[in-house]
Amino acid sequence: MFRFSAPPPLSLYVHVPWCVRKCPYCDFNSHELKGDIPEAAYVDALLGDLEQDLPAVWGRPVSSVFIGGGTPSLLSPEALDRLLSGLRARLRLAPDAEITLEANPGTVEAGRFEEFHAAGINRLSIGVQSFDDDTLQRLGRIHGRREALRAAEAAHHAGFDNFNLDLMFGLPAQSLARGIDDIATALALEPTHISYYQLTLEPNTAFHHRPPALPPEEEIEAIQRQGQARLAAAGYAQYEVSAYARAGRQCRHNLNYWHFGDYLGIGAGAHAKITHAPEGRIERLWKKRHPRDYLAAADKVEGRATLRRSDAAFEFMMNALRLVEGFDTGLFGQRTGLAISAVTPALQEAERRGLIEWDAKRVRPTGRGRDFLNDLIELFLDGDE
Template sequence: MTFHPLTFHRHTGGAAAQFNSAPPLSLYVHLPWCVRRCPYCDFNAHAASGPLPEADYLNALLRDVEADLPRVWGRPVATVFLGGGTPSLFSPQSIAELLSELRARLTLLPGAEITMEANPGTLDTARLQGFHEAGVNRLSLGVQSFQDPQLKALGRIHDVAAARRAIEVALASGFGRVNIDLMFGLPGQDVALALADLDAALEYDTGHLSWYQLTLEPNTVFHSQPPVLPDADLMEDIYEAGLERLAAAGYRRYEVSAYARPGDECQHNLNYWQFGDYLGIGAGAHGKLTLPEGILRLAKYRQPQTYMTRASAGDAVTDQRWLSADERAFEFLLNALRLCAGFTWAQFRERTGLPLTAVRPRLDQAAQRGLVTLGSEGARATPRGFDLLDSILEDFLPVATPA
């Protein structure tokens, strides 16, 4: 793929890079409203206080993407991800209009993966069928647990019956690809309950599971009012037992918290982890674009009303900056080392615009500590390093430069 001539901002963020080609391009769309904010959530999510301003927000999204178009002119889009918040609060008609208008402005590849996050408590048969008819071909269901006491402790708006009904209707509605989101390390959870959650999800044979530990993130209710969670030893027992159960069911772990049958991996998230490019539109969305002068990071206004006002005026970007050489190396490793397969040396050079000497000496040191495996083609974390990624990445943290 070659670049079309563009006008670029002056590059001021450290060592410049020259790129002759661009990585695959994805599109992330943030729909920020939910019924109520979960106590563990640190995303840019806002409880809806009344009817959603669907038409105004849709207009803002389209103005937002139009403002970004000159940066990606002529590049095809491989995947689309509708995240939130709770995107399934939007009507199927709005989702259909959104996808149709996006196709009119961007070149989506034939068979492009189009994922929508959905809360089981917002779904019924008509909505699910409507989302599928709108063009969504992959559904990510935020189930979190198949135990009602755990769902209540997490502040979820659905119960187990609603979760099961949503999965069954989604599969019957023609979604060929469904992800089930599950958490472990929940209040009151032991090994048996954690495995029961996995077994319940595996019954549906959807081909993809996200299974990740509940963490107490800053600026959340759980951080200020922490629940009683399993202790470290029990958490380790849950984790090890879960890995065995998933492997026995034929689900290959391909990323820190992602498990899939071969061929069912999430292509959108793989593009993130392989340091691909993505446009980010919507309140608080982030983007990363490889341009001839370097790698540009963009962020959009977070507060929904402010975003709609600014985006409708063609000015949704609240921050943009070029990544320095250290930042490019760090961000590449931050993502690529999350993959069980790791990365190739060619990928590092192509995606960062840097020589291997930018990271090889420190990777050699990590290999001596037993944290990474280095080969002639590339690198990957060892099983021990996979569980200690922060320890590896500490050596690559960018050094702050004086203002």
């Protein structure tokens, strides 16, 4: 079906599904913690889950690990150390592998950042969202401005020379002044990476069922444009729709997603994409979603699906066109096993609409294409079977 000269780079995603409290805007597979996390049992389940997936990727190096959730930093340093030791024993982790842990400043784990660093975590992603106490309360966050500042300072103190701050805009009752203050505060904390994205009211969330009062569209646009200008002036280059980084500090794990690389996914509800190069096949699989079911099941896999030609072409475009620099046309063939001619009609139409710039070597979304990204991606929905 597909023709590959070699499989793409491989990453690992680890999902830890528990939170102290479910945020009203969150549509991730997260569950409010009732009692203690069953750490030992969950780490055992994660390693058993990985062992089931190993035959499909045997011998392939792993370039990055991302431990997300939920709030994975609720795990003790001892549990994370055992998890990472188990991963190293089973996988060929690259010597310079990027190993990221998501952290919530509203829990006591900020004081354990040094122990996380000692366990092998070399990058943090801290879910600040805002530095305004009133805004954070409206978002249902369990932390305030003081805890957010302390978490970033603790990251520096613990020796993390690479960490991300998550920041949102277009928040309930947010003014332009408050939005810009959030950016200014984040910049003063000197992270290497900032994720800056607009609040969206996702289905199956409390905010979707009971929408909060959001700023007018023109106010949201002003916050975004001025925020982006501040980021650029401070040396944070935008390389993806919502990602800004200092030179050389782009998130390698996310870049692998956006370049349509392969990834293992272990943990409750985790998804994986695996290229079986000799067979000319791309497979997706996903794990049992509820932590209770995941822990109880011997076989953690909930379902599998093989991608069709149109699936691969669309998914590649859905990811790669998020990048400001777009993609090398040769990468399309390497990652999908298809010739670029499979999407040439859609590329021509996108160019006609002013959504991309395109030549024999590179496809790049225009500013208009980034502003109307959904319209651009939809052009690739009807691929050749």
